[in-house]
Amino acid sequence: MSGSQETRLKVAFTGKGGSGKSSIAGTFARLLARTDQPVLALDSDPLPGMPYALGIPVEDEPTPDDVVVEGPAGGHRWVLRPGLDAASFIDRYATICPDGVRYLQFGNLWGHISSLQRAQYAWSQVVRELDPDAWNLVGDLPGGTRQAMFGWAKYADTVLIVVEPTVKSMHVGRRLRNLADADWAPEHLAVVANKIADPDDVRRIEERVGLPVIGVVPADPAVLTADRAAGAPLDVAGGPFVESLHALVDSVQASYAGTR
């Protein structure tokens, strides 16, 4: 299933803070990798949550300051240093995770702000210039609407809004629907309903957000257990959460097959 002719998935997860983006994105990335696909996990949250779901430690300084040099006047402020391109950057700095996922994080908020800035420029350039046929991309955005509205998920042709059945989460989901009008509007924009205990909540979410629900993820105490133990949901327990993520990978793969 890993020929170079087929389409690679380019998926980003967004939604309100705490809605479950990282748990879902990290698990999705690993399950996709288990289908023999090359997967690059893209984390643009300066308070990263994805490493926990992937089952790797958080690194304080994922990339050294000297991966970039000052860019040319009128261009990007920082650019990858000579000799370093997207492919070699991924090779050197993307963390190897369980199931073979590679994980690309930018800087932490607690480093020097200038380090964070350099790391963000490096990350963005790598994402812009990587070979789209080489990788399936699974992205995790920080909570809220800001990054998504500023085009940070441009790499994705499928943007999935993670919504839990709370008024605030549905409200943020509804605002994110405006992504459909952006210049970089993704081909597919849909909702993943998370922490579902009552099937009626799925209908409420679909109505309030006004987008189709492509996946339903049950409320599963095993996710909390994993969280407290700093383990990946996939390593700590099977159960409803993991099962629903298998189904989500299938649905997203099917949505690609359907449109191309």
Next chain:
Amino acid sequence: MVIVADLEAGIGTLTRLEDESVDATVVVVEPTPRSIDIAARAIAVADERKQGRVIVAANKVADADDERRLQAAFPDHSLLIVPADPVIDRADRDGLSPVDVDPISPAVSAIESLAEVLLT
């Protein structure tokens, strides 16, 4: 007059606040490694910037083990424990204030004692 500010998640706003802007900083932490990590950095920033008294509120504490782990992570602070309480989920789901849903629930009572601590 009392002003209560709810800051954005993480430490971004805290790092941009002028020194000595507030009388007290309440750092809210959950019993997960990620939350503990971020709270530790928030406490460091609040101390460094002299943002008043630092109070650590331990939220979603489900059992004695959660409490033990949190206390071990913050040995220099006495924790204000807010128990995991379905009333918060219910309020959240319906867009109501927990105080209106159940004013004597365990979580609401704990938050009441936080207010008392702040006013003393």
